[in-house]
Each structure stands twice: as C-alpha cells, then as structure tokens.
Amino acid sequence: MYDCIIIGAGTAGLTAAIYLRRASKKVLILEAKSYGGQITNTLTIENYPAEPHISGFDFATKLYNQVKDLGAEIKFEKAIDIEINNSNKIVVTNNSKYECKTIILATGSDNRKLGLENEDELIGKGVSYCATCDGNFYKDKVVAVVGGGNAALQEALYLSDIASYVYLIHRRDEFRADKDTVNKFKEKNNTEIIYNSIITKLLYDSKLNGIEIKNNDGNISKLDIDGLFIAVGRIPENQNFAKLINLDSNGYVISSEDCNTNIPGIYTAGDNRTKTVRQLVTAASDGAIAATEAIKYLNTK
Numbered sequence: 307m308y309d310c311i312i313i314g315a316g317t318a319g320l321t322a323a324i325y326l327r328r329a330s331k332k333v334l335i336l337e338a339k340s341y342g343g344q345i346t347n348t349l350t351i352e353n354y355p356a357e358p359h360i361s362g363f364d365f366a367t368k369l370y371n372q373v374k375d376l377g378a379e380i381k382f383e384k385a386i387d388i389e390i391n392n393s394n395k396i397v398v399t400n401n402s403k404y405e406c407k408t409i410i411l412a413t414g415s416d417n418r419k420l421g422l423e424n425e426d427e428l429i430g431k432g433v434s435y436c437a438t439c440d441g442n443f444y445k446d447k448v449v450a451v452v453g454g455g456n457a458a459l460q461e462a463l464y465l466s467d468i469a470s471y472v473y474l475i476h477r478r479d480e481f482r483a484d485k486d487t488v489n490k491f492k493e494k495n496n497t498e499i500i501y502n503s504i505i506t507k508l509l510y511d512s513k514l515n516g517i518e519i520k521n522n523d524g525n526i527s528k529l530d531i532d533g534l535f536i537a538v539g540r541i542p543e544n545q546n547f548a549k550l551i552n553l554d555s556n557g558y559v560i561s562s563e564d565c566n567t568n569i570p571g572i573y574t575a576g577d578n579r580t581k582t583v584r585q586l587v588t589a590a591s592d593g594a595i596a597a598t599e600a601i602k603y604l605n606t607k
Contacts, residue, residue: 308334308406310600311397313385314543316343317586318576319412320369321593322600327376329601334404335373336397338384342366343414344540344577345586347436349464354586362438365586385413386546388572393607395571407607408600411547411559411567411574412593415540420452422508432514434535437461444533446470450517452505453537459483459491461537466494473529475500475519508534542578554580565596571603 310326312319315337326333345351348362357365374380383399388409390396397404417435419425425433434440437451441464450473451462459481462474474491479501481488491497500519506526507518516530542557552560552568559574561567567574575592577584 307394308332308404309604310334310408310410310597311336311395311404311406312410312412313397314343314412314414314576314578315341315370315380316412316414316576317345317366317369317589318414318593318596319343319410320366320373321590322410322412322575322597323373323378323593324376325594325597326600327373327378329597331601331604333378334406335378335380336385336399336404337380337382340382341370341380347438348460349438351586388547388550390550390569393571408571408573408603410565410593410596410600411544411551411572411578412576412596413543413578415542415577417536418539418541420505420536420538422505424508424510428508428510428514431512432510432531432533433508434533435537437464437535440533440535441465441468444469447532448530449473449533449535450475450529450531451535451537452476453539454478454481454483455537455539456483456487458537459487461535462497463487463491463494465535466491466497469533470496472497473500473531474498475503475505477504478502505534540577544578563595565592565599571600573599 309331310333312335315335323333345362346366351360383401385397385399387398395406395409445468448471449469452475454476466472502522503519505517506520509516520526554560559579561574561579565573573596575596576589
C-alpha cells in the first residue's frame with residue numbers, strides 16, 4: 307500500500323515526489339515513457355530561478371536523481387485506469403495493479419498533430435515533433451517548422467544552427483512566443499518566416515520532399531524541404547481517466563490552484579490541468595501544491 311501514486315515523471319510529478327518523500331510518505335511514480343517529460347526537448351532553459359542556463363535534459367536528470375536519492379520508487383509502466391476501493395484507490399497499469407491512499411495526476415501532454423494525410427506514416431521519414439531529438443539528421447538541409455508558440459520558436463532557433471535554411475510557418479501575423487526568442491530567430495541569416503499560412507498537404511515519394519501551403523487569401527504554393535518539424539501545441543494525457551475525473555472540453559483536468567479534482571484524495575499537477583500559464587516554474591509549483599494537499603489528506607486519515 308502506497309501513501310501516494312504519482313502518474314507521470316515530468317517536472318510536476320517529480321517535484322511532488324520530493325515533497326511527499328520529505329514528509330516521509332511512501333511514494334510510487336509511474337511513467338509510461340521516460341523521465342523528464344516535455345522539458346527534455348528544450349535545448350536551453352533560461353527562465354527558471356537560479357538556473358539561468360541549463361539544458362532541459364540536464365535539468366530533468368538532476369530532478370530525477372534527487373527523487374531517487376530521497377527513496378521514491380519509480381516504475382516505467384503506463385497507467386491505464388483508476389479504480390476506487392472504499393477510501394483507497396487502485397491504479398491499473400499495462401503490467402499490474404497498485405493500491406494507494408492518494409493519487410497525483412501529472413500526466414502532462416502529448417504532441418498535437420496537424421491531421422494531414424500520411425502524417426503518421428512519415429514520422430521518421432521527414433516528419434518530426436522534436437528538433438533536439440532529430441535535428442542532426444537534417445544537417446545542411448532545408449527544413450520547416452510550423453507553429454507560433456515558444457516551443458516552435460525554440461525548435462526553429464535550434465535548427466538554424468544545423469540546417470542550411472529554416473522556414474517558420476505560422477497561421478497568424480503575430481507570435482505568442484517571447485519577443486526575445488522571435489528576435490533571435492529573425493537575426494539569423496538562414497531563416498524565413500511565412501505568416502498567415504497553413505500546411506494543407508505533405509509531399510513525398512519514399513520520404514517527405516515538400517509541403518503545400520495555403521495563405522489567408524487562398525493562394526496555394528509548394529515549398530521544397532527535407533524535413534518538417536511540427537510544434538502546434540500539446541494534447542493533455544487524461545483520456546484514460548475521463549470516466550472518473552472531470553475534464554473540460556479540451557481534455558484538461560478541471561482544477562483550481564489548489565490542484566484538487568472532483569474526487570477526494572486525487573490531485574492534478576502540471577500541463578494536464580486547466581490553467582493559464584504552462585511553464586516549467588508553474589509545473590514545479592503545481593507539484594508542490596498537489597503534494598501538500600495530498601499530505602494534508604493523508605494526515606487526517
């Protein structure tokens with residue numbers, strides 16, 4: 307029997323584990339993929355307090371090792387369901403079942419796709435969702451990035467140091483990304499921004515060799531590229547718990563700043579919950595708050 311099972315080993319989940327272990331609670335972290343979550347794809351973190359320059363991978367690894375040193379148990383299994391057993395909860399994974407008193411959902415989010423024909427088939431054949439993972443495959447080649455947020459600009463900026471030329475395609479005429487990052491990209495001599503446009507078709511033979519673009523006036527053009535990096539947002543990973551946990555119309559866990567859900571003893575933290583700011587620092591904050599709420603609950607039982 308665990309005091310708390312944390313589903314997700316990103317920044318929110320790992321921070322929650324630190325607080326719970328420091329309160330001497332028995333903790334199990336379940337992670338379907340690898341520790342760190344989305345931040346591992348970030349080349350350089352420059353907006354986290356006291357860490358002005360650190361890679362996302364190094365940040366995640368330091369956090370992961372801190373949790374391990376505190377004695378939290380970590381299993382790399384995918385949580386697929388939650389069952390209620392009186393006041394206790396059971397987390398069902400693809401391998402087993404684990405009983406606990408509280409749960410923190412820190413499932414994060416997954417890549418949002420463009421929904422184009424053959425998009426899935428071309429993953430690894432010219433289509434990617436992670437520049438730091440796949441960028442080196444496109445050294446001295448022509449690539450495009452689609453998106454308008456910080457993630458897209460960071461991907462494009464990273465690729466500009468690898469590829470021969472980088473197109474940045476955005477459906478609007480203004481970016482949501484930080485102005486500083488946008489300006490850094492514009493200052494590069496091998497970059498170009500295509501505003502007010504969307505990708506309508508992927509062109510390929512055995513692999514991607516181009517894309518079809520339509521602008522706001524309805525004009526369609528072709529762009530010859532070797533690789534396309536898609537950064538158009540994320541989808542919260544809450545589908546497996548929708549029958550129990552209240553979600554909003556976009557699939558996010560409905561929760562206020564106290565990180566409580568509609569089920570007593572089940573909390574949420576990080577990018578999978580309703581919130582206005584999704585940053586590394588707010589993920590850590592959520593983890594601390596959710597853990598504190600779980601500790602309060604445990605201490606009253």
